[in-house]
Amino acid sequence: MEPQRIDAPLTRSATFLVLSVTDKPDAIKTIRSTLASISGLSKNVAFRDLGASFACTVGIGDDVWDRVTGLPRPAELHPFPVVKGATHTAVSTPGDLLFHIRSERRDLCFEFERQLMDLLGDAVSVVDETVGFRYFDVRDLLGFVDGTANPVGPVVHDSVLVAAEDSTSAGGSYVVVQKYVHDLKSWRTLPAEKQEAIIGRTKLENIELSDASSGQQSHKSLATIEDENGVEHDILRDNMPFGSPASGEFGTYFIGYSRRLWVIEKMLERMFIGEPPGLHDRILNFSTPLTGTTFFAPSASLLRSLDSN
Numbered sequence: 001m002e003p004q005r006i007d008a009p010l011t012r013s014a015t016f017l018v019l020s021v022t023d024k025p026d027a028i029k030t031i032r033s034t035l036a037s038i039s040g041l042s043k044n045v046a047f048r049d050l051g052a053s054f055a056c057t058v059g060i061g062d063d064v065w066d067r068v069t070g071l072p073r074p075a076e077l078h079p080f081p082v083v084k085g086a087t088h089t090a091v092s093t094p095g096d097l098l099f100h101i102r103s104e105r106r107d108l109c110f111e112f113e114r115q116l117m118d119l120l121g122d123a124v125s126v127v128d129e130t131v132g133f134r135y136f137d138v139r140d141l142l143g144f145v146d147g148t149a150n151p152v153g154p155v156v157h158d159s160v161l162v163a164a165e166d167s168t169s170a171g172g173s174y175v176v177v178q179k180y181v182h183d184l185k186s187w188r189t190l191p192a193e194k195q196e197a198i199i200g201r202t203k204l205e206n207i208e209l210s211d212a213s214s215g216q217q218s219h220k221s222l223a224t225i226e227d228e229n230g231v232e233h234d235i236l237r238d239n240m241p242f243g244s245p246a247s248g249e250f251g252t253y254f255i256g257y258s259r260r261l262w263v264i265e266k267m268l269e270r271m272f273i274g275e276p277p278g279l280h281d282r283i284l285n286f287s288t289p290l291t292g293t294t295f296f297a298p299s300a301s302l303l304r305s306l307d308s309n
């Protein structure tokens, strides 16, 4: 099973495109043939600048999985659950297809999306399109370096790709996206030390702070997940800043890939409900999710087969 390019590097530019399938008579047929040809389409665009690290990952949502693939369902695939804490809520929003398009060059992302939308035509309607950019040394708009704790090297596949535990979905990955907007005005009123305690790392040098021994925990601690055997489970995040100072929009597009959907859901519970419950992640006092959607990014081999089965 050849996986999609889930472990492609973080780039200067990315487009996050979430689409819904329409009820046009040929919609499913069009989507299957487009997804089957996605690696060819990617090659066409990537080849125009081989140094620009172009990659596109496709995710398919729970609601259309059966119709689009006609194949067994990934064991954990289900819609994004609403996570309601005492103060903040992770909303669940629609979306049948996700295209995570990345490149060092914004024009390559644009060109790929243009050709893709031409192929999909009226088979889809756009739910959300977010264009992200690299901000200095991979910082989010809160000013912190974002992505440091990602797995690297040989352990990446172990963290993100489904394997023998669900053999018909092997080589695929669960993907969760949330589009957050920040209240930067309030965030900026906090002294750097307060911000650092919220994130769990120093701002300038990105040095990890120790976990709190009790009480309020940092974002970093709340997002660290251990199973009942004490084994830590990493996810792969490719978050990007987005926004427009002129319209007062400042955001982080969260995207997490995982071999185990429960790991990301556990992170969300710890962030929104809190651990202990009531002590939610204070990043949420300054960041509101506008969307929340779950997909499964199947193997590239599965996508290629969609024209024939």
Ligand code: HEM
Residues within 6 Å of the ligand: 140, 142, 144, 145, 146, 147, 148, 149, 150, 178, 180, 199, 201, 219, 220, 221, 223, 224, 235, 237, 252, 254, 256, 264, 267, 268, 283, 287
């Ligand atoms: C760590 C920012 C949402 C999961 C971090 C770090 C930053 C950050 C700055 C520390 C550096 C790093 O290791 O990357 C943000 C922002 C978010 C956001 C600005 C949105 C407003 C989320 C969500 C999840 C998540 C929704 C999961 C559902 C993680 C994980 C880590 C992390 C797993 C690494 C923890 C570790 O050190 O092992 N995040 N994050 N983040 N975040 Fe987030």
